[in-house]
Amino acid sequence: MHEIITLQLGQQANYLATHFWNTQESYFTYSADQAESPIDHDVHFRPGLAPDGTETFMPRTVIYDLKGAFGTLRKINALYDRYESPYLQSLNAGLTPTRPTPASIRFFSDYSRVFYHPRSVVQLSEHELNSAIAPFERHATGEGLFADLDREHDLLDRDLRLFVEEADHMQGFQVFAGLDDAWGGFAARYVERMRDEYGKDKRLLRLGNKARAITELYQQASIVVPLAVPERLSASVKLDPGSQWHTSALLATAVESAMLPTRLKDPIKRDSLGGMAEVLNIMGKQSVAGLQMSFARSESEAHNDARQKKLSEEELSEGVQLDIRFTPSDQLESYSRSNGFRKPRVFSQLVTSRGYGDEEGEEVEMDRAERRVQRSSYEPVTKSYNSDLQFPLLDSFPEIFRGGDDEPLAEALNITSSLSTDSSVCRKLKDLRSAVIRSIGLEDRETLGNELMEMADEYHEGWSSGSDDGEDD
Structure with missing residues (x-):
C-alpha cells in the first residue's frame, strides 16, 4: 500500500495537519453514484471498526501536544467519546455547519472533520499550553522533555510502533513540527531516534531559530521544506496573520498540493516520497527545498491562465517562479532582479498541476524516468505531475482566496505548486x-x-x- 505515517509535534504543526486531514477526508466517496476517487486512501488512512461494528478509516498519525492544547479532542475521542464545539455539533448532526471565524477557533480540534484512533492522541502533561510559569520555549527544554519521556516510556515503542507494524509497505514518515520554540528540540531528538530505530539515512535541515538544530537535523532527513506565510500577499489572498487557522490553511493548500503525487492511484501519475526526494536532492547534499504556489481564481481565469499545466520550455529551463513563495524571510531573501539580487540557479524542481485538465501546451521532451530532458547541464532537473483533482475549499476552511470581484471563492481551486532547490x-x-x-x-x-x-x-x-x-x- 506504500503507507505514509505522520507525526504532528506541537500547536503550529497540529493546526496545519488538521487542514491536511480535512482535505484528505473530502476525497472519500460515499455513494455508488459518485465517481471513484483518484486518491489512494490507504496511503494515509488505516481501516478499523467502530464500537457498533461499522467500518471506519482514521489517519495514520500520532498527535503530540501540551496539556490544555487539544480542546474538544479528548484521549477517548471522536468515534468513541467527544466534547464537541459548535462547528462539530452541526457537522455530526448532519447539518450544514456555519463556517468558523477566527474568533471561534481556539484549538485545532475546533475545525477537525476526521476521527482519530485513541492511540493517535498523546498529551504531554509535563507542560501546559501558554504557561507563564514554565513556558515551552527553549530548544533545550524540548530536548530534555523528549529524553525524559523516552527514558521512561520508549516513545517509539509506545506511540509509533502500532502504526509502523500494521503498515504493509511503509514508504516513509511525514513530520509536521514547530521549529521556533521547544518543539524544535523535541523534533530533533525524535527524528534522531526514528533514524536509529528504523535505519533511515536521513539528513534534515532546520531553518528556524536555532542554528544548532540546523546542523543536527541536516544529517537525518532526505528533504526539509522551511515554510512561512509571505509578509506580502496579492489581493487574491486575504487572511488574518494573527489567526493560525488562516495562516495554516494557506500553507496546507500548498503542502497538500505539492505532495499529491504520493497519494494518486494511477501508477503513471503516482510517485513515492523517495522518488520525489531523489529528484530534489539531485546533487547529493542539497536537503533544503523551497515551496511555491499559484492558483486560478475563477473558472474563466483558469481557462485563460497563461500558467497552464504544461509550462513552457523557457519556464522549465530557467526554474519555475510562481506567485506565492513560502520561504521564511529570515532564511532565503528575495532575489528578484529589481531589488539588486541576481536570480539563483535552480538545481532541481518538482512541479505539480491540479484541476487544469488536458489543455494543449508546448511539448516537453522526457527521459525514461519521466523527467524533462536538459538542454544543458546548467538547466534544472525537472519532473512534472498533473491531476484533474482540484483543491477542495471545505466548510472548515477559511475564506482566504478571492476572485476578481473580491468575493470569497467557494468549492475548489486549480493549483500549480513547485518544490525546488536553488543556490x-x-x-x-x-x-x-x-x-x-x-x-x-x-x-x-x-x-x-x-x-x-x-x-x-x-x-x-x-x-x-x-x-x-x-x-x-
Whole structure:
C-alpha cells in the first residue's frame, strides 16, 4: 500500500495537519453514484471498526501536544467519546455547519472533520499550553522533555510502533513540527531516534531559530521544506496573520498540493516520497527545498491562465517562479532582479498541476524516468505531475482566496505548486552563521561555524554572484 505515517509535534504543526486531514477526508466517496476517487486512501488512512461494528478509516498519525492544547479532542475521542464545539455539533448532526471565524477557533480540534484512533492522541502533561510559569520555549527544554519521556516510556515503542507494524509497505514518515520554540528540540531528538530505530539515512535541515538544530537535523532527513506565510500577499489572498487557522490553511493548500503525487492511484501519475526526494536532492547534499504556489481564481481565469499545466520550455529551463513563495524571510531573501539580487540557479524542481485538465501546451521532451530532458547541464532537473483533482475549499476552511470581484471563492481551486532547490540557500546559510556565531558558547563556535559553511558550499556549485565570493561571515 506504500503507507505514509505522520507525526504532528506541537500547536503550529497540529493546526496545519488538521487542514491536511480535512482535505484528505473530502476525497472519500460515499455513494455508488459518485465517481471513484483518484486518491489512494490507504496511503494515509488505516481501516478499523467502530464500537457498533461499522467500518471506519482514521489517519495514520500520532498527535503530540501540551496539556490544555487539544480542546474538544479528548484521549477517548471522536468515534468513541467527544466534547464537541459548535462547528462539530452541526457537522455530526448532519447539518450544514456555519463556517468558523477566527474568533471561534481556539484549538485545532475546533475545525477537525476526521476521527482519530485513541492511540493517535498523546498529551504531554509535563507542560501546559501558554504557561507563564514554565513556558515551552527553549530548544533545550524540548530536548530534555523528549529524553525524559523516552527514558521512561520508549516513545517509539509506545506511540509509533502500532502504526509502523500494521503498515504493509511503509514508504516513509511525514513530520509536521514547530521549529521556533521547544518543539524544535523535541523534533530533533525524535527524528534522531526514528533514524536509529528504523535505519533511515536521513539528513534534515532546520531553518528556524536555532542554528544548532540546523546542523543536527541536516544529517537525518532526505528533504526539509522551511515554510512561512509571505509578509506580502496579492489581493487574491486575504487572511488574518494573527489567526493560525488562516495562516495554516494557506500553507496546507500548498503542502497538500505539492505532495499529491504520493497519494494518486494511477501508477503513471503516482510517485513515492523517495522518488520525489531523489529528484530534489539531485546533487547529493542539497536537503533544503523551497515551496511555491499559484492558483486560478475563477473558472474563466483558469481557462485563460497563461500558467497552464504544461509550462513552457523557457519556464522549465530557467526554474519555475510562481506567485506565492513560502520561504521564511529570515532564511532565503528575495532575489528578484529589481531589488539588486541576481536570480539563483535552480538545481532541481518538482512541479505539480491540479484541476487544469488536458489543455494543449508546448511539448516537453522526457527521459525514461519521466523527467524533462536538459538542454544543458546548467538547466534544472525537472519532473512534472498533473491531476484533474482540484483543491477542495471545505466548510472548515477559511475564506482566504478571492476572485476578481473580491468575493470569497467557494468549492475548489486549480493549483500549480513547485518544490525546488536553488543556490540562494548558500547566501542565507552564511548570513545565518554570521548572525549566530557570536551568540553561542566558545566550545561549540568553531564546530557549528564549520558545519554551516560546509552546508552552504553544497549550494554554491555552478553559481557565482560575484560579491559573495570569499565572504565567510
